[in-house]
Amino acid sequence: MLDVLSEARQPLAFSEIVESTGFVKSSCHRILAVLQGEGIIEYDKPSRTYRTGSRLHQWARSAWRRIDLQQVAAEPMNRLSETTEMNAALSILDGQTILYLRTVEQTPVRYAAHSGDHAPLHCTAAGKVFLAHLSDARRQELLDDLDFEKFTEFTLTSLDQMKRSLWETKNNGFGKAIKEEFLQVTGIAAPIFNEQDDVVACLSLWALEHTADTDSVIAQSELLIEAAQGISKIIGWRPS
Known part of the structure; x- marks a missing residue:
């Protein structure tokens, strides 16, 4: 899922993530919720899309x-x-x-x-x-x-x-x-x-x-x- 989100050129909708990962919807929801809770991804309510979050960016800068x-x-x-x-x-x-x-x-x-x-x-x-x-x-x-x-x-x-x-x-x-x-x-x-x-x-x-x-x-x-x-x-x- 992180590979899909980090390689995407723009934020992805839930349906696009399901399609790209091949995960069932329930698993997608659960994984996205965990990643969002850890600040690894972010959810934009107006557009209903997901993108990589600040914590992942911080890891990249540190690396x-x-x-x-x-x-x-x-x-x-x-x-x-x-x-x-x-x-x-x-x-x-x-x-x-x-x-x-x-x-x-x-x-x-x-x-x-x-x-x-x-x-x-x-x-x-x-x-x-x-x-x-x-x-x-x-x-x-x-x-x-x-x-x-x-x-x-x-x-x-x-x-x-x-x-x-x-x-x-x-x-x-x-x-x-x-x-x-x-x-x-x-x-x-x-x-x-x-x-x-x-x-x-x-x-x-x-x-x-x-x-x-x-x-x-x-x-x-x-x-x-x-x-x-x-x-x-x-x-x-x-x-x-």
Whole structure:
């Protein structure tokens, strides 16, 4: 049904949708009602026609932004990873998790994140960056709903610990997660801003303990921030 509506050059009447989909009328009514309730399609009463809705359009715009962002970030990510000899990742906020859009591996690891994988907010450097830059209300909403699962002995599991870490993240300009998700891993992340000065993505660096100790990873924060700001400028951000 969505294929029919999205490919149509003009809004469709109910009878046209029934004919194009081959669904029986009762099924058509039921599916249209669900899609309309979710904002995926819209019904125009005067013309008695259906068309794709605002939520579907928002998904399409988000998908294009992600594709563009991946393309923009590809070269800076590769360069940063080669320069630091560390693994790099590009992620976005996706509900109560981060979603990896692109990864670059200098040191292949069995449990390393790949494109399409999700990770928790509370124990990843990128997750802390996203939380630190949200509005107070949205941050508190997410923190109230988070399950502070303990992955290692270093995982932050209390609200007070997390709030202190988020203050440090905002103040330093980058987030860090030291052995919090995996005992062998230290990671840092810097925000990528859009033209409205909103954080739309994060650029991360991480390394295994036997290839780079914690201090060595954190020492790359200036290069990381510089790379993230370079990507931000390409997508329209201007430093205030």
